[in-house]
Amino acid sequence: MTDPASLSAVASTAVLPSAGDRAVRSTLFWLILCATAIAVATAHWLQHRYTFVSSPVDPATGRVLPRMMPHGSYGAFLPRSDAASNPPGRQPIVLLGNSVYQTCGIVERMQGLAEADGGQLAFVNRAQTGAGMHDYFAHMVKAVDLRPRLLVVAFIDLAFTPDYMRWSLPRFRTDADQMLFDSDVVLDVPWSFLHREFTLSTGLDSLVSSLFPYKRLDVLMRYEVDLGLYWPIVNTLHVDPVIVRVLFPLPVLNLTQDWVDRRDAPRSAQGRAQPWPELHELVTEFATVCQQNDVPVLFLHQEAASEMEPDVLPALRAACAPFAKVRVVDLRSAFVRTQFIDQVHPHEAARDAYAARHYKAILQALEELPAGAPGARSGK
Amino acid sequence: MLFNSWTFVFFFLFVYLAYLRLGHVGQNRLLFGAGLVFYGTWDWRFLGLLMATTLVDYWVGLGMAGSSSPKKRRLLLAIAITTNLGSLAFFKYCDFFLDSLVGLGRLFGIELPIVPLGFLLPVGISFYTFQELSYVIDVHRGAVAPCRSLRDYAVYVTFFPQLVAGPIERASHLLRQVVQPRVITWAGVRQGLWLIVCGYFLKVVVADNAARLADRSFDAPDGTGADALLGIYAFALQIYGDFAGYSNIARGTAALMGFDLMVNFRQPYFATSPSDFWRRWHISLSTWLRDYLYIPLGGNRRGPTRTQANLIVTMLLGGLWHGANWRFALWGLYHGILLALGRLVRPAAGARPAWWGAVLWPLRVVLMFHLTCYGWLLFRCNDLSQAVEFPQRIAGNFHWTDRASLDATMLLWLAIPVLLLDGASELAQRLGVAARFRVGQTMLRLVAGLLMLLAIYELGVRHGKQFIYFQF
Numbered sequence: 136m137t138d139p140a141s142l143s144a145v146a147s148t149a150v151l152p153s154a155g156d157r158a159v160r161s162t163l164f165w166l167i168l169c170a171t172a173i174a175v176a177t178a179h180w181l182q183h184r185y186t187f188v189s190s191p192v193d194p195a196t197g198r199v200l201p202r203m204m205p206h207g208s209y210g211a212f213l214p215r216s217d218a219a220s221n222p223p224g225r226q227p228i229v230l231l232g233n234s235v236y237q238t239c240g241i242v243e244r245m246q247g248l249a250e251a252d253g254g255q256l257a258f259v260n261r262a263q264t265g266a267g268m269h270d271y272f273a274h275m276v277k278a279v280d281l282r283p284r285l286l287v288v289a290f291i292d293l294a295f296t297p298d299y300m301r302w303s304l305p306r307f308r309t310d311a312d313q314m315l316f317d318s319d320v321v322l323d324v325p326w327s328f329l330h331r332e333f334t335l336s337t338g339l340d341s342l343v344s345s346l347f348p349y350k351r352l353d354v355l356m357r358y359e360v361d362l363g364l365y366w367p368i369v370n371t372l373h374v375d376p377v378i379v380r381v382l383f384p385l386p387v388l389n390l391t392q393d394w395v396d397r398r399d400a401p402r403s404a405q406g407r408a409q410p411w412p413e414l415h416e417l418v419t420e421f422a423t424v425c426q427q428n429d430v431p432v433l434f435l436h437q438e439a440a441s442e443m444e445p446d447v448l449p450a451l452r453a454a455c456a457p458f459a460k461v462r463v464v465d466l467r468s469a470f471v472r473t474q475f476i477d478q479v480h481p482h483e484a485a486r487d488a489y490a491a492r493h494y495k496a497i498l499q500a501l502e503e504l505p506a507g508a509p510g511a512r513s514g515k
Numbered sequence: 516m517l518f519n520s521w522t523f524v525f526f527f528l529f530v531y532l533a534y535l536r537l538g539h540v541g542q543n544r545l546l547f548g549a550g551l552v553f554y555g556t557w558d559w560r561f562l563g564l565l566m567a568t569t570l571v572d573y574w575v576g577l578g579m580a581g582s583s584s585p586k587k588r589r590l591l592l593a594i595a596i597t598t599n600l601g602s603l604a605f606f607k608y609c610d611f612f613l614d615s616l617v618g619l620g621r622l623f624g625i626e627l628p629i630v631p632l633g634f635l636l637p638v639g640i641s642f643y644t645f646q647e648l649s650y651v652i653d654v655h656r657g658a659v660a661p662c663r664s665l666r667d668y669a670v671y672v673t674f675f676p677q678l679v680a681g682p683i684e685r686a687s688h689l690l691r692q693v694v695q696p697r698v699i700t701w702a703g704v705r706q707g708l709w710l711i712v713c714g715y716f717l718k719v720v721v722a723d724n725a726a727r728l729a730d731r732s733f734d735a736p737d738g739t740g741a742d743a744l745l746g747i748y749a750f751a752l753q754i755y756g757d758f759a760g761y762s763n764i765a766r767g768t769a770a771l772m773g774f775d776l777m778v779n780f781r782q783p784y785f786a787t788s789p790s791d792f793w794r795r796w797h798i799s800l801s802t803w804l805r806d807y808l809y810i811p812l813g814g815n816r817r818g819p820t821r822t823q824a825n826l827i828v829t830m831l832l833g834g835l836w837h838g839a840n841w842r843f844a845l846w847g848l849y850h851g852i853l854l855a856l857g858r859l860v861r862p863a864a865g866a867r868p869a870w871w872g873a874v875l876w877p878l879r880v881v882l883m884f885h886l887t888c889y890g891w892l893l894f895r896c897n898d899l900s901q902a903v904e905f906p907q908r909i910a911g912n913f914h915w916t917d918r919a920s921l922d923a924t925m926l927l928w929l930a931i932p933v934l935l936l937d938g939a940s941e942l943a944q945r946l947g948v949a950a951r952f953r954v955g956q957t958m959l960r961l962v963a964g965l966l967m968l969l970a971i972y973e974l975g976v977r978h979g980k981q982f983i984y985f986q987f
Binding site for chain 1: 521524525528531532535536698699700701704
């Protein structure tokens with residue numbers, strides 16, 4: 136126990152902070168401000184430097200090469216934003232999709248088919264690996280600026296379910312987070328969406344992602360390290376990858392999650408997944424923004440194995456029914472297991488046919504859905 | 516607002532930048548406002564409760580200072596204790612006792628028409644209640660003078676680094692620092708940063724990764740003995756990393772602002788006896804229990820039997836402080852019995868040569884660690900049958916599977932840095948070398964800090980669990 140000196144008396148007799156203390160505080164203040172500014176600037180510079188190659192292209196053939204990275208890492212792939220996004224004299228078709236569109240060269244094949252048909256359509260690829268409904272939403276708001284002839288949302292059922300959480304895909308992926316905070320996006324996102332989906336925590340997390348895009352850099356740079364160090368060690372020394380992971384964990388993506396969780400993730404549990412409780416509201420908001428901007432929408436259920444249930448189509452169709460310029464097409468019946476690497480990604484040999492099916496569905500939707508008034512952009 | 520969230524990082528950055536530009540009074544106003552925001556982000560509705568108990572204790576403190584009548588001072592103390600313990604009992608233990616009553620009734624075939632009230636537990640209520648109680652009791656004892664400034668007293672209660680999970684500070688230590696102008700030094704900043712890095716490392720790398728192993732083991736009904744043993748070890752690592760990590764971050768953020776919070780953990784798994792363990796584990800709680808419960812009960816002044824009883828009662832109540840559940844009570848009782856037994860088998864000083872102690876030291880550390888681990892089994896088990904079933908599995912069905920081997924490897928990699936950090940501190944303290952190698956220590960800390968940052972980046976669990984002790 137201390138002596139019973141009056142604490143107030145202590146205050147009055149205490150030595151006031153010296154000039155030295157003030158100097159430390161002032162130095163610290165400016166140091167923190169400068170460090171923050173440098174960190175933000177450096178991160179954006181690195182992002183600018185690294186992020187244009189979201190999918191490598193084979194220089195010989197010009198084809199996009201797949202980069203198969205495990206899910207569960209933030210922003211594993213950036214959405215490809217084609218340079219010629221709105222070529223003059225062509226009708227832009229904006230494609231929102233997942234890893235299949237982003238990494239399997241499907242969009243490039245569809246563009247080839249369009250060229251063969253006379254070159255009236257220009258496909259703009261905004262696909263993002265592992266995209267969920269909330270990512271589609273952010274990408275859609277960004278895409279309506281291009282005034283596309285048609286907005287295609289290629290999806291699998293899981294994208295509309297919280298089951299993605301089990302696959303360690305956070306509900307708001309980095310890219311969608313950051314895009315939501317772009318000034319042109321945040322003005323178009325319905326207030327009900329932000330109010331319902333964002334908490335203080337997710338909002339601040341997104342704000343940090345916008346200011347300091349470490350999540351995007353993280354994955355890209357890890358991937359470079361992975362390619363540069365990890366596989367050479369495994370391949371040249373012929374060491375079991377599990378042991379290398381233990382001894383040299385740096386280049387491995389989400390080591391502990393891979394190790395502890397995913398190995399045991401019960402596949403059968405997918406059958407118990409349910410659509411987002413707010414699916415109806417999400418789709419309604421999505422379609423409303425498109426309607427306000429006079430952009431027709433095609434929800435295209437990709438070819439996928441039956442275990443990728445639950446079937447969200449009934450709920451999706453019900454939500455889309457009130458909208459005249461929204462179509463829902465189901466291509467699941469075209470799934471043939473031998474033609475696919477896994478439950479959704481087609482083998483190289485099957486990709487031409489895959490692209491042709493999607494191209495045909497898009498053409499059919501274009502016939503059914505009347506175009507909006509050219510250049511019309513309303514409902515801001 | 517979790518420490519391991521960007522919300523807190525942003526919050527602290529803004530608060531700290533403003534703090535650095537303000538004078539003493541402005542800093543205290545800022546800290547009070549920051550404390551309210553910090554607590555309000557958990558649940559703003561409980562701010563009223565926090566403020567109410569703060570006002571009552573402040574008023575009681577002033578009242579006791581203005582009165583020379585022992586009777587009036589006792590009455591004021593009773594008001595404060597009733598208010599603080601009453602709110603704690605109401606929010607934390609009410610449903611527990613009602614449930615227990617219903618359970619007891621069923622034992623005798625009586626169905627009591629009692630429905631649990633279902634109140635939410637205000638986060639950190641056990642911590643700030645004990646901190647406030649220590650103030651009014653110390654004022655009553657004349658150990659500290661009452662605080663005349665409501666703002667300063669409110670900062671003492673709502674100081675955000677330690678508001679929701681301690682360390683449980685005393686007025687003689689923290690309030691004094693609130694009242695005085697703080698001095699920020701480069702040494703303090705370095706120490707603060709070191710503690711913060713250590714804290715985040717312990718939480719997001721060690722505790723959150725160990726939690727996955729522990730949860731899987733405790734939730735697997737068909738695991739082997741090896742799985743059970745690894746689960747208990749993993750939980751021992753998890754709870755230490757979680758709570759010591761929180762305490763380190765709290766102390767580190769406070770140190771950046773020129774505050775010195777008390778040390779809450781001192782290499783607890785290097786303890787050699789039950790009493791040694793409680794001198795190292797959750798020190799702010801164990802000293803609180805000693806000063807405000809064990810000693811008033813009579814301590815060791817009333818003979819060996821009464822001492823043992825006092826130890827057991829104190830630890831039983833300390834266990835219940837952790838949570839309204841019989842397994843916490845059992846955990847407390849277990850530690851009380853260990854402490855009582857520890858006193859019985861304590862060798863007389865000088866009975867054996869010094870080298871004998873050195874030889875026995877590792878054995879005593881290992882034995883105490885495993886006794887502690889059994890306590891953690893009581894603490895963590897999903898139901899009390901697991902406390903019996905796990906040891907049976909370990910004794911009767913112990914074999915290594917591939918998964919257990921992988922888990923053991925991972926656990927080892929998580930434990931090694933903790934052993935190195937704590938082992939180095941233990942060794943430095945035992946040999947007294949810390950002060951002599953200050954430059955070397957700084958360089959070592961720099962290297963270790965960078966490695967820990969790398970580990971946080973590479974291995975840290977994003978969107979990790981909330982701190983275990985927040986539920987208390």
